[in-house]
Amino acid sequence: MLSACQSVPEKIENKENLLAAAGFTAQPANTPQRQASMRKLPPNKFVRQAKGDDFVFVYADPVVCQCVYVGDQNAYGQYRQMVFQKNLADEKRMTASMAQDAFDFAPWGPWGPDGIY
Secondary structure (H helix, E strand, C coil), rough: CCHHHCCCHHHHHHHHHHHHCCCCCCEECCCCHHHHHHHCEEEEEEEEEEEEEEEEEEEEEEECEEEEEEEEEEHHHHHHHHHHHHHHHHHHEEEEEHHHCCCCCCCHHCCCCCEEC
């Protein structure tokens, strides 16, 4: 399905499927402390956080899964690659669909390099 035809919850759910496939883990906001912590994050956006000598990426979803996805730099890189591949596939599908609906030259008569003749 092309992303332009999806509802917001469907887009979020698809994004979360990609997050899980890329190696992010969903941490449920199942305690008052976790819920308060999640509310401090921007919803459905990546936030890069320092953790020791490394960085982790967190993605809060207060609506669909009521959780925070957590992943390292590798998971984030994998996610970005998967999004790129998905967008490329969507673009190819859209191009193929547009080619099927191409202009019909038949009613205009013979067509050559200099136009209609």
